Amino acid sequence: MSLVRQDIEVLEDSPIVEVWRMGYGDPSVIGMFAGEPDVPTPDFICEAAADALKAGKTFYTPNRGIAPMRDAISAYLKSIYHVDIPEHRIALTPSGMSAVMLIAQATVKPGDNVVAITPSWPNIMRAMQICGAEAREVAMTPGNAGWSLDMDKVFASCDENTKVIYLASPGNPTGWMITPEEAERLLAFAREKGIAILSDEVYHRLVYDRPIAFSFLNIAKPNDPVFVVNSFSKAWAMTGWRLGWIVYPEGLKDSFEKLIQFNTSGAPEFLQHGAIAALSKGEEFTKFFTARCGEGRKLVNDRLARMPRVHNIPNEGSFYAMFSVDGVDDTLTFCKRAVVEAKIGMAPGISFGKGSERYIRLCYAKSQEMLTEAMDRLEAFVATYKE
Secondary structure (H helix, E strand, O other): OOOOOHHHHOOOOOHHHHHHHHHOOOOOOEEOOOOOOOOOOOHHHHHHHHHHHHOOOOOOOOOOOOHHHHHHHHHHHHHHHOOOOOHHHEEEEOOHHHHHHHHHHHHOOOOOEEEEEEOOOHHHHHHHHHOOOEEEEEEOEEEOOEEEOOHHHHHHOOOOOEEEEEEEOOOOOOOOOOOHHHHHHHHHHHHHHOOEEEEEOOOOOOEOOOOOOOOHHHOOOOOOOEEEEEEOOOOOOOHHHOOEEEEOOOOOHHHHHHHHHHHOOOOOHHHHHHHHHHHHHOHHHHHHHHHHHHHHHHHHHHHHHHOOOEEEEOOOEOOEEEEEEOOOOOHHHHHHHHHHHHOEEOEEHHHHOOOOOOEEEEEOOOOHHHHHHHHHHHHHHHHHOOO
16 A cells, blocks of 8 residues: 555656756756756855855744845835735745745645646646646647737636636746736636636746736735745746745735745745845846846747747747747657757657647757757757657
């Protein structure tokens, strides 16, 4: 008899990780499978954490983060969205993934379902499944102008057991962004039905035609059923720090205090001082990093557009390209062979749910030199590839 629940034993591993494991640690592989830049965390962030470590900031912390950390998040949200989010509606979390799991634990139970707009990061649906909920996917449609969402399909997928609607804007892997009009319509539906919205806004700074992406914080009232998740990983090049945050509705502070207490009990204080520095002093770096990703975006889009057999879907935000290759239906095998034969790491579309099975994702948050070499290798690989 197994000591582990059967539904956990059969939980599918992420195909992204499956491919990543093949290339991790091999210096000859150009790794574009993970959502990670090739630049380390800026010195001013590292120094703030190191100074805190040297100062003995190594003790237990409040579950939702130290007060200066919560205040820094509140001030940052005020500076970019011009909204007042009090610190009691904010929780620092040990990673954005932890934030998602906490929300799943807070909102769903066996017999419930979650409607997810796909293609999307697969970990969201796995978190809901671990908590016993059914994941229902609503696929967006790719086109010459990017990805589009049929909101009526989202509504039709909901029933009396739907507890959460999940979306990422800007999206991973699509770069899709919800419009203010679509967001207003979705929020009105959620209010009427008593369904929570889980808005993944991790890529909020990685947009190329405006200063910042639209946020549900711009329209949600304090008591609205809206959870906004963010992370320090992307905009501040802090992937390995594993720090994120949640903004939750009014009145849920005690619930999240307890959930964090019984999951991780909070994040290390010295890391929080680095995160405070990121928010308070990181604007110059964030603008530089977004511009750098914009240059990578242009290079990759231009190269993909010239490759025979390749069809690239325009991306508005985040730092990914999504493309298909004529004659390629098995994207997992394609990506595995690319690691071995072409020494390039990419993520198979099968990872991201309905609507992306025939697509491949690559991360362009890399140097021009690295991306040029990667595109050269990809073009040569595609030219001779056969299933």
